[in-house]
Amino acid sequence: MAILEIKNVSQEFGGLLALDRVSMTVEKGEIFGLIGPNGAGKTTLFNLITGIYRPSSGEVWFQGRSIGGLRPYRIATVGIGRTFQNIRLFKKLSVLDNVRVGMHSVSRAGFVSAMLHTPWAVKREKVTCEKSMALLKLVGLENKAIELAGSLPYGEQRRLEIARAMALEPSLLLLDEPAAGMNATEKEELLVLIRRIREMGVTVLLVEHDMNVVMNICDRIAVLDYGRKIAEGTPEEIKNNPRVIESYLGVEL
Amino acid sequence: MEAFILQYVDIYVLQIMVLIGINIIMALGLNLITGVTGQLSMGHAGFMSIGAYTSAILSLHYGMPFWFCLAAAGLMAALAGVFIGIPTLRLEGDYLAMVTIGFAEIVRVVFLNLDIAGRGMGLSGIPATTNFTLVWGLVIVIVLLNAGLLKSRPGRALYSIREDEIAAEASGVNTTLYKVVAFAIGTFLAGIGGSLYAHYLTYISPQDFDFMRSVEYLNMVVLGGMGSIPGTILGTVILTILPEVLRFVQDYRLLFYGALLVTLMIFRPNGLLGDVRWIDVKRTWARIRGQSLASSSSDS
């Protein structure tokens, strides 16, 4: 069953066609890879799916409903979490608070109950805290809960972004180059983490340059080049696709 | 209460204590907008004047009881806040700064030309209903509510907007709504502060609420530490007392504020208490105690 359908989507930036009639379907439960050279339009596609841009043309469907044109917070609320290629953490908030903000749409306490410290709000707060700690444990940051997010090393910041995105209990998780800047050990841990996330029932759409990571965990892969989809298939098929080798993978694979 | 305090300090000091309380209410409002949510408002005095005039007019011309005037002052200021906040806060970028400067100036000119507001003469003979007990009672209530807000779900959402608006939206925060609500609460507090001010001095005029006053409130928040309640209170106390202590530099106040802020930006760019967290204080304290325990045990 399809969880995300991108139908003939184009995105133009003042004459530049960043995405050119791209279509793809992500199935529920899979890890779907999106690769392509720098400037191919991968991040732009993420921004389209999450409502930061409105597509110049085409449609985006999520779980059977059109989400094109919804505000980003609405799209997050219906169940699409994401991380950013250029890490966007709440730097001066604690690690725990970053995840707790991620739980915003899951918990409901409002202004009045918060100000008055009603027993209900206090209880919600406790639940939020426990769930957030569980997510920090998932990404291995449970001992850093009270540190400021901005003080974490790079690899941990990327993992914290994943925990924050998981906090909104998404059914689809978009990861934009999660392995960027990680060393070999961290990449290994990341592979384990992404597999665990899939086991939790979350579908993953992954943009990544590290071919080891991509070929290892993706069920299917789509390749973008100059805003166009030039190939789609299993890792084996992509590795052996002459067009992909020519435009992206080069000779070493 | 007043009589009790006057046993220890003279009337002049009591007056400053009341003004500190009023300024804390004002500055906490601005802190919510600018310090916590990161939306630069430079017209806080404009909302204060709406509160002050609403309250003064209702009690002078319509004989309304003070409690009614106080509530109406807060609501009118918040209404004005929502009115200019909704179109402005939806836009990206710092339009709010420009719009609030312009708005406060318009408000000032309107009161300057309004008969019912006494034109340039202002209004005098406003019932003196504000006193120490009322002001500091309100300060305590407002600090408690504010603290409850900031350490819960909506408060964290406000901080997240300051930190990164795009990431806040991606986390499910309706940033426009939250910015408008923060602005409404902040301007409500400015209206309350204005009402208390009018009923304390018993005389108000448009000059009381000029651009310089807005800048002073901004200075209090920035000096103390953006987004921190203890910081804002500290900044307010310092900047309310300093001009009194330094009466001889009155003419150079602008210069003085400028120099103070530049010095601060160099030595404490996040304000006096802006980056001090209670949890770090506790950790440091635990470390110091741990060390002294360790050294005393190694001595023996």
Ligand SMILES: Nc1ncnc2c1ncn2[C@@H]1O[C@H](COP(=O)(O)OP(=O)(O)O)[C@@H](O)[C@H]1O
């Ligand atoms: N907001 C924008 N305004 C103008 N051009 C943009 C914008 N965002 C992306 N682009 C352009 O769109 C193209 C695709 O960029 P991007 O999606 O970031 O590529 P990728 O993530 O695949 O490296 C690039 O040429 C980039 O310069």
Ligand SMILES: [Mg+2]
């Ligand atoms: Mg990119």
